[in-house]
Amino acid sequence: MTRWAPGARERLQTAALDLFVEQGYDETTVSQIAARAGVTDRTFFRHFTDKRESLFTGSEVLVTLFTGAVERSTATDPVDLAAAALAAVTEFFPEERRTWSRRRTAVVLANPALAEREQLKMVTIAQALARALRERGLPDPAATLLGRSTVTVFQVAFDRWLTEDEDRPMADLLQDTLSALRATLAPRG
Amino acid sequence: MTRWAPGARERLQTAALDLFVEQGYDETTVSQIAARAGVTDRTFFRHFTDKRESLFTGSEVLVTLFTGAVERSTATDPVDLAAAALAAVTEFFPEERRTWSRRRTAVVLANPALAEREQLKMVTIAQALARALRERGLPDPAATLLGRSTVTVFQVAFDRWLTEDEDRPMADLLQDTLSALRATLAPRG
Structure with missing residues (x-):
């Protein structure tokens, strides 16, 4: 068992998600996750404070992508600033992430405490x-x-991206959803 | 001590809020709240499952006001439906409620678990x-x-209504905030 390995973080996240899907979130221990990833418990705790955190590390990345885009944008129109922020997060949702995200969301929605955590994360963002x-x-x-x-x-847009049979890329769905919101609230002439 | 009294529910809510403000939420017990309201612990539990619920009973009322307005409205335009829903909740925020709401919100924001509950309540609505x-x-x-x-x-709009020195009625702030959202997202010509 290697004490440290490149990609240990990603392997731990995959191992955790696999175990949550296979045997349930509550039934899974940190030791089982570490063993499945081929690392020690200590290595797990070097990356995450607990098993829940292995599902929620994306939230800090999202905050940075969203706010960084607003800070860097030269736009002055509010909608352009929102569009810049949304465009910036697409890099976090490449096609190869879609299956992982679908499985992760299924685990989160099956556990009320995790679903609440997800909603509160959105409030923070x-x-x-x-x-x-x-x-x-x-x-x-x-x-x-x-x-x-x-x-x-x-x-x-994220919920739409995860829908079965949905194959449009996240960037398209973000743009389409922003347009839908604006159309829904648009002043009528 | 009366075993049952008209208005016991409101007295309990006032007593609870007073005690939360005076001595802190965590430090307050159900027995103290019941005693302050002049009722038994059993009467408290006939109205609320726990002390937290005494702060959050408004949420079901809000859900009913919001959804009832949408069900009854004859409007077909989405914005008109939203406006009808917002107009319907103003009855829950008369001027004489403003001071109580300010004190309640101060208690909620001072306690992270209560603040989270408040956010999750909004997701449910x-x-x-x-x-x-x-x-x-x-x-x-x-x-x-x-x-x-x-x-x-x-x-x-609710946060604006609670702001110190804000004296516009809730109905005006709801309308003004809906207009501000539409203006912020409006297509430019």
Whole structure:
């Protein structure tokens, strides 16, 4: 058993998800995950504080992608800032991630505590995004409304991306969902 | 001590909030709340399952007001349905409730577990609203997007209503916030 190996983090996440699917989340221990990944328990704890965290590390990546895009964008129009933020997260959802995401979401939705964690993660992202928009000069309530709306678009597009038989790439679904939100709320002439 | 009294529910909620503010949420027991309200512990448990519930009973009322308005509305335009839902909840936030709501929110925000409960409550309301919109014939993703957006408008308007020195009524803030969301996301010509 190697004490440290390149890719140990990814192997641990895969091992954890496989075990959660095979035998249930509650029934799976950190030791089982580490053994399946071929590492020690200590190595597991070098990467994650607990088994739950192995499912939720994406959330910090998402926050950074969303807020970084807002900080770097030269756009001044609020919708362009939202579109830039959404475009930036597509890199985190390449085609080869779709199957993993479907399996991960099935585990999360089957466990109420995990489903709650997922929702709260989204609230945190909306707050970080609103802060970034405020720092770009967007006043409130627009910054708070746009931060939340951008996360709403992300959540709906992500659910669509995971739907069986859906094969459009995440980028298309994000754009399409943003357009759908704008059309739904559009002033009529 | 009366075993049952009209208004016991409201007295219990007031007593609970007073004690949470005075001595802290974690430090307050159900027995203290019952004693302050002049009822027995058994009476408390006839109204609420635990002390937390005394702060969160409004959520079911909100769900009913939101979804009932969508069910009864004759509007076909999505924005009109959202506006009808928002107009329906104003009755739950009369001026005399503002001080109570400010104190309640201070208690909720000071306790991370309560703040999480509050956020999750909003997710539940958005889901119920999306379901009502779907039943009114609005297809997805519009129904999900509009359900979430309506709750976003509600949350932002509610926060504004609670702001110190804010004296506009809830109805005005809901309308103003819905307009702000639509303006922020409006297609440019």
